[in-house]
Amino acid sequence: MEAPKSLTEWLYRPWTQLLLISFICFCDPGMYNSISGIGGSGQLDPTVAANATVALLAATAVAAFTVVPTVFDVLGPRGCLLLSGWTYPLYAGSLLCYNHTQNSAFVIVSGAILGVGAAFLWTAQGDIMLSYPTEGQRGRAIAWFWVIFNIGGAVGGFMSFGLNFKSKAGTVSDSTYIAFIVVMAFGWLLSVFVAPPNRVTRSDGTVVARTKHRASDLTWKQQLRAFTKAYSNWRIMILIPMFFCTNIPYSYQQNSVNGATFTIRSRSLNSALYWLAQVFGGLFIGFVLDIPSLRRSNRAKVGWVITFVLTFAIYGGGFAFQKWTNQRPKNFLDFSNVSEFVGPCFLYIFYGMYDAIFQSLCYWTMGALSNNPHTIARYVALYKTFQAAGGAMAWRINALHKPAMTQFAMNWGLLAAALIIASPALWTIKDTTEPEDDEVLKDQKNRDGFESVSRRDDSLDVKEALHGES
Template sequence: MEDGNRVQETTGSMSSEPNARRSTLYQIYSNSWFQILLISFICFCCPGMYNALSGLGGSGQVNQAVAANAQVALLSATAGTALFVVGPIFNRVGPRVCLLIGGWTYPLYSGSLLCFNSTNNGAFVIAAGAILGIGASFLWVAQGAIMTTYVPESQKGRAIAVFWIIFNLGGGVGSLASFGLNYNSTSGTVSNGTYIALLILMAIGWLLGVFVCPPAAVRVKQLEATPEEEKNWKQTLLVSVRAIADWRVLCMVPLFFSANVFYSYQQNVVNGMTFNIRSRSLNGALYWIAQMLGGLIIGLILDLPGFSRPTRARIAWVFLFVTGMATWGGGLAFQKWFDERTARGLKQDIDYTDGSNSVGPIFLYIFYGAYDAFWQSFCYWLMGARSNSPAVTAVLVGAYKTFQSAGGAMAWRINAMGKPAMTQFAMDWGLCMGSLVIAIPTVLAVTLTSESDDDINAHRMSSDDEKPQAQLKE
């Protein structure tokens, strides 16, 4: 008997060790900040590398019209699917499936550009852009829901900052790699090796989506996972309509629309038509590195200690307005200089070593990158301030990507049509500052907590339902 007991004790202790290890690993895996880091690295590999390509101007091609039309196809597809297609699907299948559905479209797009280098098959690039637009909807809706709900309310600004730093590190590293690969290039297009390297990294990012944790397993008190009985199309559609019809969200729509509207001008005019290929690669790296710094700055502002959340919202709005006026004001001086050079037939000729001509435009491009981080981080934070529910936030992010893509598609189409650069610049400046003004009511309405009246009523109803059951048990 004693020997038997000893065997049982030994067996029990041996079996408990793997369970303990498994429990520790699961706690790390389901930790909210581990998930934030994971989605950040996924976006480092997929949209981060895509940004490295698009930041080269014309995706590294001499024929910028093909890349611009691919952008229009991409953004149009995103605008058509992000809100009422991907948002409801996310509520049914969760973030992991959405990331696996969307991630493979990124290496496909890089492969189409590799093919274009050899065959000049522009139709394949445009078709791949449209497919990527649908895939990007799935990826970004899942990313936005994770980033804005997987951490406590007091840490949302930091979560956005961490994501923005890692994500844009992808664009920075990819652009630096392109700079090295094309340092001695005189062809005006990037090498096949650039597209192959980016394709491999994008494929790795897609596979990392397997490790994303579902909302129900994340250990955050304020996280409101959707009950299984509410995962039906009727309830999902009702949640979507209620979330979008809110006047505070409607005031944010112009902010969403303007979030990518300046990319076509900045990437194809400021960088693509001003600098040679190696300098465009270097500028792309600086642009995304500036995004990292910009994300850190705005994240610290949005989580400022000692200030209430409504006060932080107002401070961030003033910061965006002041830095926006300063940055676009500098852009006006550049645009006048650019028009003078264009009239003399000068384009794509400035190298980063041409100190007198390159310093000003390079720094302007850096400030444009930082301001993009300010803008998009503020949009995500406002969405996170509306709800702690991944289902609701997925709908808001879907709306964000829909209107953001619609604005971007419009701007890329205007660029592809060859409209004057000054016209594009004026449109971008006006839309940015105007949308900030329209968003003032939403900023002023930010509350101390993301818990809405509907959430509170739902909690009260659920607690009232539990009371009779408890009494019956007694």
């Protein structure tokens, strides 16, 4: 493609938009992840943070399944990001307030508000990441996003590590929360530069979305029909257990492993390394899923096999760790004790790497099922619904102080079972997504007259029907 003639033309390129949404997530959910990764969100009593996370994820599940798809049709990605970004600094501010007032209700309510905001943010993010690149570039797009997003978590962890290096307290300092609030607010402001889909041109010259009418012209019956059609794909149905499991390990890993085993400064260091490991995990699986010499159907199978093998290799090590740590006191391990610290630290790193691989495989599979941005947005909303429901369940179990070994066994068993259940979906992925494979496309093409232009694996040009942003 020719060099951009103006800043606006450069801004409206798909990879620019991908970088932009990646940096927004670097600042907002990336910083949130670094707070959560410290264990108990940096608080001495992890119960408040666990209950706030339950409220957050429950709100995400409800919002993603009910209001987000319809609102996304009307507002588009930029509107959803502007609507949601302020909820992240609000939550960090509630933790700062808790440090001084012990106002747990404010933290829990802020968590619920953040849950609604997160549903909007992640639906916009998934739509940009999966529908803007061509089919042959989606693995790389996921890898790029995962790198930048999780560097945010790593940077936040190193910030906390530096600010709390000399701390002997059980909670992080006020300056830590203030730093997070500033970065999160900056990420919210970046949302103004997100472009409407119909202004974005792909690397092959095709336009992401061309609309003939406003999305707000849709009736509730049309919305319901599109909603039903999006979820009629049997492959999406059997992917739901994987969606449900993606956030389940966090409560155990962050509170029962990192929060209960390590000192505050070591928890901050582990949090940074955990999210840094996600960078490498995302890069690895992203490039595996885009290997040019392999057909897409074979890449799907290779991705599934790698993830399944790692499930037993990493969680096998986790089982040995949990038996070992059951015999130790809480918060006993500091990085100054190198001989004992190295093994558990590396296990925590591998947990982070596995999380990136598992979630990237989910995203890539959704992208392989449709090239329609409207359909993909609904798939991502469904993904966030069940991801949040699973996370809420796990955090509630953690808040009830169930034995760590029980939580670990639940995580391992559910992850392995979900991969087995989803295997027919991945083992039947086609080399390209044809129009007749997209249930929503078939229904909309005959009804609404909305169109988009999409490229199939850099070689096939197909027009699709969708409701885009005008």
